[in-house]
Amino acid sequence: MPASAVFDLHCDTLTAFMDPTRCRDTLDDPLSSFALSKIPQGVSWCQCCAIFIPDGLTPKEAEGYYAFHQRSFIRQMGCLSSQVLSCRTADDICQAWDCGKAAVILTVENGAALGGRLERIERLARDGVRMMTLTWNGENELGSGHETDRGLSSFGKAAVQELERQGILVDVSHLNDQGFEDLLDISEKPFVASHSNARSVCGHRRNLTDWQIREMAARGCLIGLNYYSPFLRSDGCPAGLEDLYRHAAHFLDLGAENCLALGSDFDGADLPPCLDSPIKAAGLWDYLTGRRIPPTLVQKIMYQNALNFFRAGL
Structure with missing residues (x-):
């Protein structure tokens, strides 16, 4: 395995820039937060x-x-x-790293992409989509997302089962608390919160409650730390590395040692x-080690x- 690697569960770079004067190759646009050419030399990256x-x-x-994107x-x-290298499995990711290339996994944010049709899930699977909020x-x-209190619809529950059948990971970031509870009743496989933090550390409704975190840890799920300041701290100030550490430490206190990952939200939010x-x-490698988290x-x-998680789930 690489001595230094980063696996980031979420960015919006692919769809963030629709300005025709910008670079058509959004994944290597020098004006974006994430760009392939900005990956540090010697770091194996999966995005x-x-x-x-x-x-x-x-x-x-x-x-x-x-379809356009x-x-x-x-x-x-x-x-x-x-x-x-476009990747669908953990073996693909390792192959990309062995070749000195970045690994990229296609995902979808917002199940509206299905257009209300279950048969669309098979299309997404054929396209190589590996995860969907x-x-x-x-x-x-x-x-419903966090702006409302309604849970999963009957179509949503059927979609969860079909996503699992087609090998697309279910992502609960943005899902509200009632929808999360509904998912627990029907999901048969571990799922993901690709870019969500801890609500008891920062009280935004987009973040996960302690019971949700414990439930995800017990089920062998995966949680990506989000870098967006309003999800890291509640006072309106720009977040710092200390804020990310507080969330990481809280997740670890709740038993998420084998579940915690990164979910930057590059190009989907104004990051500190x-x-x-x-x-x-x-640089989080050195920072977190310096905070006495074991290497x-x-x-x-x-x-x-x-x-x-991707090796087991895909």
């Missing part, structure tokens, strides 16, 4: 790249939005093939200056837990 679907689109619009992803994987902030055909680039995120545990957080 989950989401096709983000905004709330409020019609089913036809959501399907078209997904899926084609962009395929084009970029070809254009940038000297730097990156059920909702974004608002309501879609599957259920201390965490707004791959080189700064890679073997830092390795788990930085990449090993996520790699192990």
Whole structure:
């Protein structure tokens, strides 16, 4: 295994920049937070790249939005093939790293991408999508995000079962508390919170409660630390590395040693200056070790837990 690696469960770089004057290759745009050319030399990197679907689109619009960006992803994987390898499994990730390339995994943020049709899940699986959040902030055909209190719909419950059958990981980031409880009743496989923090440390509703964290740890799930300041601290000030550490320490106190990972939210949120680039995120290796977290545990957080989870789940 690499001596230094980062496995990041979420970024919005693929769909963040629609300005025609910007670089068409969004995954290597020098103006973005995440860019392939910004990965530090000598660091093996795996990045989950989401096709983000905004709330409020019609089913036809959501399907078209997904299709447009899926084609962009395929084009970029070809254009940038000297730097990156599109991956579907843990073995693919290791192969990319062995070749000195970044590994990229296609994901979806917002189950609106299904357009209310279960058969669309098979299409996403064929396209190589390996993880999907059920909702974004608002309501879609599957259920509701943190802006409302309604749980999963009957379609959403059926979609969870079909996602598991098709080998697409269920992602509960953005899902509200009732939807989380509904998921616990029907899920048969470990699931993911790709970019969520601890609510008892920062009280935002997007963050996970202690009982949710304990439940996920007991079920062998995966949780990615989010770098967005309002999810790290509640006072409106820019977050620092100390804030991320407080969340990490709280997760570890709740038994999430084998579940904790990274979920930056690059290019999906305004990140604090201390965490707004791959080189700064890679610096968490030294920072967390300096905070007296054992090196073997830092390795788990930085990449090993996520790699192990993808190996088992895919």
